[in-house]
Amino acid sequence: MIGKKYGHWTVIERVPSKKHTDADFKPISYICRCDCGNVGKVYAQALRDGHSNSCGCGIHQRRTLNKDK
Helix, strand or coil: CCCCEECCEEEEEEECCCCCCCCCCCCCEEEEEECCCCEEEEEHHHHHHCCCCCCCHHHHHHHHHHHHC
16 A cells, blocks of 8 residues: 555555554554655555545635635
8 A cells, every 4th residue: 555645645654553452453543644745644545435535724725615605
């Protein structure tokens, strides 16, 4: 997934998995850079399913555009 783009996120590196209470469940997450420059940790499943497309910067841009109308 490193180098791939999901929405406004670009995957930079994988975060090492930590053990959870359920030994079989180890969510995979990645450090990603948003097009606006912000960096964040995002779960792989959220990227693949389209549940996380940006750091939230797009929401602010849409509100600004709608406010100008």
